[in-house]
Amino acid sequence: MSKVFIAFQANEESRPVVEAILADNPEAEAVYSPGLVKIDSPSKLVIKRATVEEILGRKFDLQQIHVNLVTLSGNIDEDDDEFSLSWKH
Numbered sequence: 001m002s003k004v005f006i007a008f009q010a011n012e013e014s015r016p017v018v019e020a021i022l023a024d025n026p027e028a029e030a031v032y033s034p035g036l037v038k039i040d041s042p043s044k045l046v047i048k049r050a051t052v053e054e055i056l057g058r059k060f061d062l063q064q065i066h067v068n069l070v071t072l073s074g075n076i077d078e079d080d081d082e083f084s085l086s087w088k089h
Contacts, residue, residue: 002073002087003040003041003042003073004040004041004043004044004045004072004073004074004085004086004087005038005039005040005041005045005071005072005073005074005085006021006038006039006045006047006069006071006072006073006085007036007037007038007039007069007070007071007072008036008037008065008068008069008070009035009036009068009070010032010033010034010035010036010037011068013064013067013068014037014068016052016055016056016060017047017052017065017068018030018037018039019055020047020048020051020052020054020055021039021045021046021047022039023051023055024046024047024048024051025039025041025044025045025046027041027042027043028040028041028045029041036070041085043086043087044074044084044085044086045074045084045085045086046082046083046084047062047065047082047083047084048081048082049061049062049080049081049082050081062078062080062081062082062083065083072085073085074086074087075087075088
């Protein structure tokens, strides 16, 4: 089975999103390189608005992740509360 992944620009705006992804996806691994952070997961990745808000200490519109999003791999499912990637078979 193929892994899913998401990559963001490595900056202060992305930091809480990356932190939330790693907190909510125990199988996920982050690879940091100059200017980029890529997060891989063997099955599914979920970004939860509530977790990002908890880290930030304020409201967060999940659509803001697209500003620093570089690339991703997987089928997308998103609503106001969650953004997830998976491979549907």
